[in-house]
Amino acid sequence: MNPSLAKTRIAPRLRGLCAAAALLGAAVAAPASAKPPLKIELTLQGHRFSPSTIQVPSGTPVELSIRNLDPMPEEFDSTALKIEQVIPGGMSATVRLRPLAPGRFPFMGEYHADTAQGVVISR
Amino acid sequence: MLATFLIVLREAIEAGMIVGIVLAATRGVPRRGRWITLGVTCGAAGACVVAAFAGRIAVLFDGAGQELFNSAVLMLAVVMLAWHNMWMASHGRAMARDMRRLGAQVGAGERAPAALAVVCAAALLREGSEVALFLYGVAAGGGVTAPGMLAGGVLGLLGGAALAALMYHGLLRIPAHRLFTVTSGLITLLAAGLASQAVDFVQQAGYFEVGTSTLWNSSWLLSDDSLAGRMVHSLVGYTARPSAAQLAVYVATLGCIVGLTRWLRRSGAVSGAAGG
Numbered sequence: 277m278n279p280s281l282a283k284t285r286i287a288p289r290l291r292g293l294c295a296a297a298a299l300l301g302a303a304v305a306a307p308a309s310a311k312p313p314l315k316i317e318l319t320l321q322g323h324r325f326s327p328s329t330i331q332v333p334s335g336t337p338v339e340l341s342i343r344n345l346d347p348m349p350e351e352f353d354s355t356a357l358k359i360e361q362v363i364p365g366g367m368s369a370t371v372r373l374r375p376l377a378p379g380r381f382p383f384m385g386e387y388h389a390d391t392a393q394g395v396v397i398s399r
Numbered sequence: 400m401l402a403t404f405l406i407v408l409r410e411a412i413e414a415g416m417i418v419g420i421v422l423a424a425t426r427g428v429p430r431r432g433r434w435i436t437l438g439v440t441c442g443a444a445g446a447c448v449v450a451a452f453a454g455r456i457a458v459l460f461d462g463a464g465q466e467l468f469n470s471a472v473l474m475l476a477v478v479m480l481a482w483h484n485m486w487m488a489s490h491g492r493a494m495a496r497d498m499r500r501l502g503a504q505v506g507a508g509e510r511a512p513a514a515l516a517v518v519c520a521a522a523l524l525r526e527g528s529e530v531a532l533f534l535y536g537v538a539a540g541g542g543v544t545a546p547g548m549l550a551g552g553v554l555g556l557l558g559g560a561a562l563a564a565l566m567y568h569g570l571l572r573i574p575a576h577r578l579f580t581v582t583s584g585l586i587t588l589l590a591a592g593l594a595s596q597a598v599d600f601v602q603q604a605g606y607f608e609v610g611t612s613t614l615w616n617s618s619w620l621l622s623d624d625s626l627a628g629r630m631v632h633s634l635v636g637y638t639a640r641p642s643a644a645q646l647a648v649y650v651a652t653l654g655c656i657v658g659l660t661r662w663l664r665r666s667g668a669v670s671g672a673a674g675g
Contacts (some may be wrong), residue, residue: 348536355623359603361465362532364454370462372605387533
């Protein structure tokens with residue numbers, strides 16, 4: 277088969293790819309969310325979250341600012357919230373919660389799951 | 400000790416499975432042992448470096464450094480897996496022909512194992528940094544339980560290595576002429592799963608907030624937290640609560656890799672027929 281035939285077959289695919297890439301770029305550049313996130317502060321001390329129960333309005337993005345006062349790292353882990361984030365000892369981290377449907381969303385510190393437990397309640 | 404073992408094992412599952420699949424996929428490729436050892440060693444060393452600088456990575460990009468770093472590592476692995484499958488599709492036929500003709504495994508080149516070495520490094524880098532941080536925390540905490548906990552951690556790592564060996568030897572039971580078809584399929588699913596994890600990390604970081612709604616919740620059937628859930632997650636990208644964006648990226652990655660490899664194989668067959 278001659279190469280020009282192969283080329284004509286590629287061209288539409290390439291054009292499709294370019295269009296998809298452009299769409300993706302536009303989506304990334306678009307402002308993330310209209311609502312400003314609600315900021316909530318948490319501390320982690322003695323492998324316990326405080327507060328360990330967090331009430332949030334549903335459908336609003338939330339930013340948790342977590343200060344790890346322990347000398348050891350901890351991993352903020354929640355399959356319900358789909359978050360996995362390491363917070364080194366003595367440091368702070370920002371955990372962004374996407375707008376939630378009403379419900380209970382448990383989270384934990386994976387490295388000390390026996391004590392580091394908490395829940396986000398969205399209503 | 401058991402708790403530590405389970406935490407480390409959970410983190411090591413994905414890396415173990417990926418290394419096992421990569422070993423099987425490169426069966427018969429010259430110098431693959433050296434490449435994969437290099438990838439695993441660099442990944443493990445990189446994981447320790449990342450763990451040491453975790454605090455500094457976390458504060459980058461307005462506090463989203465960790466998520467973006469994770470998704471970048473995952474995307475690198477996806478690209479390398481896709482590239483490997485395409486390389487196999489365009490060279491596999493020629494490789495098989497050479498192997499038949501010369502009766503030896505020559506002419507395979509070194510580029511395919513190089514790409515997969517990067518995949519191994521990426522897998523160890525991502526999960527390994529969490530293990531390193533955790534074990535560092537255990538050691539720093541000291542106390543009477545620390546030695547037992549560290550032993551549990553080491554056992555967890557060995558568990559991950561055992562899983563890699565099981566995966567590899569399990570795959571080798573497949574007849575040689577079908578092995579590459581199976582490993583190509585596994586690599587495609589692996590790439591799609593990693594791509595959907597990558598988009599999740601990007602969204603955790605607060606970017607690309609399109610299709611964030613959860614499509615379903617099958618955690619009653621298979622939870623992400625269970626060992627079985629973790630294995631299926633590593634192997635085919637299962638998650639109990641996928642977002643629309645994750646599913647879209649998963650399907651798109653599958654489609655791209657399958658489409659491109661088919662197309663390359665077909666044009667390879669054409670040029671092979673014309674040339675040989």
